[in-house]
Amino acid sequence: MxxxxxxxxxxxxxxxxxxxxxxxxxxxxxxxxxxxxxxxxxxxxxxxxxxxxxxxxxxxxxxxxxxxxxxxxxxxxxxxxxxxxxxxxxxxxxxxxxxxxxxxxxxxxxxxxxxxxxxxxxxxxxxxxxxxxxxxxxxxxxxxxxxxxxxxxxxxxxxxxxxxxxxxxxxxxxxxxxxxxxxxxxxxxxxxxxxxxxxxxxxxxxxxxxxxxxxxxxxxxxPSLQGEQKMSSSSPYSAIFTTDDPETVKKKVMNAFTGGRETLSLQKEKGGNPSICSVYAYLDLFGADTEQIKKDCVAGKRMCGDCKKELITLLNAFLDEHRRKREKSKNLVRKFLK
Amino acid sequence: MxxxxxxxxxxxxxxxxxxxxxxxxxxxxxxxxxxxxxxxxxxxxxxxxxxxxxxxxxxxxxxxxxxxxxxxxxxxxxxxxxxxxxxxxxxxxxxxxxxxxxxxxxxxxxxxxxxxxxxxxxxxxxxxxxxxxxxxxxxxxxxxxxxxxxxxxxxxxxxxxxxxxxxxxxxxxxxxxxxxxxxxxxxxxxxxxxxxxxxxxxxxxxxxxxxxxxxxxxxxxxPSLQGEQKMSSSSPYSAIFTTDDPETVKKKVMNAFTGGRETLSLQKEKGGNPSICSVYAYLDLFGADTEQIKKDCVAGKRMCGDCKKELITLLNAFLDEHRRKREKSKNLVRKFLK
Missing domain, CATH: 3.40.50.620 (HUPs)
Structure with missing residues (x-):
């Protein structure tokens, strides 16, 4: 689609x-x-x-x-x-x-x-x-x-x-x-x-x-983690849920669609394509220094594994904090549902 | 209709x-x-x-x-x-x-x-x-x-x-x-x-x-006061409203459709027809002794004027009481609109 x-x-x-x-x-x-x-x-x-x-x-x-x-x-x-x-x-x-x-x-x-x-x-x-x-x-x-x-x-x-x-x-x-x-x-x-x-x-x-x-x-x-245009709740590897545990996040990111080349050597030679890369998109949305990442990727100086590792760390830290806030939100429900 | x-x-x-x-x-x-x-x-x-x-x-x-x-x-x-x-x-x-x-x-x-x-x-x-x-x-x-x-x-x-x-x-x-x-x-x-x-x-x-x-x-x-099957809010003489004052009630009842004959003498001779009479219907609904009224009407012993007078008295007494209760109802609204 x-x-x-x-x-x-x-x-x-x-x-x-x-x-x-x-x-x-x-x-x-x-x-x-x-x-x-x-x-x-x-x-x-x-x-x-x-x-x-x-x-x-x-x-x-x-x-x-x-x-x-x-x-x-x-x-x-x-x-x-x-x-x-x-x-x-x-x-x-x-x-x-x-x-x-x-x-x-x-x-x-x-x-x-x-x-x-x-x-x-x-x-x-x-x-x-x-x-x-x-x-x-x-x-x-x-x-x-x-x-x-x-x-x-x-x-x-x-x-x-x-x-x-x-x-x-x-x-x-x-x-x-x-x-x-x-x-x-x-x-x-x-x-x-x-x-x-x-x-x-x-x-x-x-x-x-x-x-x-x-x-x-x-x-x-x-974009979805599988490279489709939209995340889908029904396709298990397509989306990361806020309640996913760190291990699940890791698995999903490791399986994600990237803009990388077929082989490491090809990637080093020709560089990757951040514009179609779901991992890059998420690094961008969740606050990584994507200017540097983009340069390095395109120049063939950064491999997909590096990006995936960075994203896993970034998302798990973010989600850990989010889940803590989510627990605290239970006490705030009444303030919002006036 | x-x-x-x-x-x-x-x-x-x-x-x-x-x-x-x-x-x-x-x-x-x-x-x-x-x-x-x-x-x-x-x-x-x-x-x-x-x-x-x-x-x-x-x-x-x-x-x-x-x-x-x-x-x-x-x-x-x-x-x-x-x-x-x-x-x-x-x-x-x-x-x-x-x-x-x-x-x-x-x-x-x-x-x-x-x-x-x-x-x-x-x-x-x-x-x-x-x-x-x-x-x-x-x-x-x-x-x-x-x-x-x-x-x-x-x-x-x-x-x-x-x-x-x-x-x-x-x-x-x-x-x-x-x-x-x-x-x-x-x-x-x-x-x-x-x-x-x-x-x-x-x-x-x-x-x-x-x-x-x-x-x-x-x-x-x-029935409506005009003899139609149904009271209509838009036809002024067809219905009596709970807020009508005694003079209005009187006017409406005096104009009502009855089961009476064209002339008094014909009524005395042949008797009236309570089954099509709106005044009779209202006397019945609002508690008059209609058994006696029916007998007298059919026997030509009771004229439409008598019934109308009785209905005016009955309705005005009823509505007077109803309006008093209606005023008091203002204090009860909260009890009903829970």
Missing amino acids: CMDYDKLVKEFGAERFEVMPDELKDLRMAKYIVSHRDFLSISKKPFAIVSGRGPSGKFHLGHLATFMFVKQMQDKYKCRVFIPFSNDEKFLLRGISFEDAQNYAMDNLLDIIALGFDPELTDIIIDLYNLPQDLYNLAIRVSRKITYSTVKALLGFTSETNIGLSFYSAMQVAHILYPTMKYGLPSVVIVAIDQDPFIRLTRDIAEKLGYHKPGALHLGYI | CMDYDKLVKEFGAERFEVMPDELKDLRMAKYIVSHRDFLSISKKPFAIVSGRGPSGKFHLGHLATFMFVKQMQDKYKCRVFIPFSNDEKFLLRGISFEDAQNYAMDNLLDIIALGFDPELTDIIIDLYNLPQDLYNLAIRVSRKITYSTVKALLGFTSETNIGLSFYSAMQVAHILYPTMKYGLPSVVIVAIDQDPFIRLTRDIAEKLGYHKPGALHLGYI
């Missing part, structure tokens, strides 16, 4: 950054920003960030990287962050049990809280756990503006789609407009680019309800 | 009472019970009553009579009563403003509380005001079992129907199953017979979710 971002951006009518804004370019996720909507105008004044989580499994490093980015944005802009957990959608879409839909949400919640979000500036809502009345009311107001034929055309629903999933479109729009309704702040949605149809739907509804149209930062996918 | 109850009962596959059960026959609304589903089996053990209110205007005597019946059922069976207010549906269906959907609910709530429901045994939920998380969760579980093609076939929705209204089908099913989910009590729904499609849908879903199938008591309509 290879996503053609250029095609999507063009098809969706989103904007490219001609020059990456200063505030974003020093963030490690900046290179994953594919496109945006109205970010430059909205970010001039106070705004809120909306970035949801659809909990259908455990948290992996791809999920974590996105929310690390959201947290960095909160620090940079001192902005309100709203994190809706759409476990209703996952229950309706995936056929998981109701209990799993709740358990995954509670589990993932700890990973997010562990990243250090400011509880005063962060609202987390789990649709099937602490849905506020005013969010349901907003979803109802939104739903009056959306016909079945709209969701059919936009999202590919059929007459056999359950009515919960159709209604969830309204709930998702309500998630995006919630900070605007509640605090009068325009929303910037941080989201994978393939979710843009919801942004377009929301911009349309926002206008009808008299709210500020939401903006967006569209993210591309963090 | 004349509803053919026989046809509906047959078409819907509901049951007629061969003999009206003792517990019901002494209730003044008994003659409005058209049919039922499983009432005789469910009422042998503890059960809950569900009877909803769709607040799209002020309360009139037709609404009041239904809830007086529900209250009498609570007294008789000491049963739990659940009264869901579907102001979400009214907002989605009627195009009323969001504010009106809330205001009508709060207004109608006072009329219901004024009837003397036991707060310990009565749950009132206004969907857009105090929707409990567990009711939303139940609606989501229900919605996974209903496709768009089902609501299309059952309720006549089209692709231009808004997705909120489609989803409301799941919410209504959840309303009916709520006491079963929450307290383990099978529900008996007290409802106008034309709402039976929702009962059938709920019985189907209940089975799929492993809940006891709800039963029902189907009510026919209280």
Whole structure:
């Protein structure tokens, strides 16, 4: 599966950054920003960030990287962050049990809280756990503006789609407009680019309800360890989960797809290719000195084994710390689920 | 508009009472019970009553009579009563403003509380005001079992129907199953017979979710003062509202359709026809000695003016008392909206 971002951006009518804004370019996720909507105008004044989580499994490093980015944005802009957990959608879409839909949400919640979000500036809502009345009311107001034929055309629903999933479109729009309704702040949605149809739907509804149209930062996918474009929770060697123990992390990294040559001597002669290397991508995301690594790799002075060892050390130190924070997060849940 | 109850009962596959059960026959609304589903089996053990209110205007005597019946059922069976207010549906269906959907609910709530429901045994939920998380969760579980093609076939929705209204089908099913989910009590729904499609849908879903199938008591309509089969909130002389002042009540009753003859002398000679008389119907519902009235009317010994005078006195005394209780209800709202 290879996503053609250029095609999507063009098809969706989103904007490219001609020059990456200063505030974003020093963030490690900046290179994953594919496109945006109205970010430059909205970010001039106070705004809120909306970035949801659809909990259908455990948290992996791809999920974590996105929310690390959201947290960095909160620090940079001192902005309100709203994190809706759409476990209703996952229950309706995936056929998981109701209990799993709740358990995954509670589990993932700890990973997010562990990243250090400011509880005063962060609202987390789990649709099937602490849905506020005013969010349901907003979803109802939104739903009056959306016909079945709209969701059919936009999202590919059929007459056999359950009515919960159709209604969830309204709930998702309500998630995006919630900070605007509640605090009068325009929303910037941080989201994978393939979710843009919801942004377009929301911009349309926002206008009808008299709210500020939401903006967006569209993210591309963090590559999988196997070199696919996107990490998959179902393929065991594709993703590292936040709860993986050091030995598992080691195994997965040792099996990872790299940009190295077939043999050591070829690598020394011709150099590797960091741009397709999943190990390089993770070293970059988790804070290694990749400028030097890149030079050495391309020059044939650094072997894949060195990078893998460095990544194993880096990730295990990071995850060790993350798991400690994750344990402490259990005491903070109430602060976030207001 | 004349509803053919026989046809509906047959078409819907509901049951007629061969003999009206003792517990019901002494209730003044008994003659409005058209049919039922499983009432005789469910009422042998503890059960809950569900009877909803769709607040799209002020309360009139037709609404009041239904809830007086529900209250009498609570007294008789000491049963739990659940009264869901579907102001979400009214907002989605009627195009009323969001504010009106809330205001009508709060207004109608006072009329219901004024009837003397036991707060310990009565749950009132206004969907857009105090929707409990567990009711939303139940609606989501229900919605996974209903496709768009089902609501299309059952309720006549089209692709231009808004997705909120489609989803409301799941919410209504959840309303009916709520006491079963929450307290383990099978529900008996007290409802106008034309709402039976929702009962059938709920019985189907209940089975799929492993809940006891709800039963029902189907009510026919209280006639309008103008002799139509159903009171209408939009036709000013058709219904008496609980907030009508004594002078208005007098005017409406004086204008009411009766079973009387064209002239006094013809009435004395041939007698009147109580079975088509709206004034007689209201005297009956609000506790007059209708056995004697009927005899005298048919015998030509009682004129329509007498009946109208008696009804004006009766209703104004009743409404005077009701409005007093309605005022006091304002202090009880919190007890019911748990």
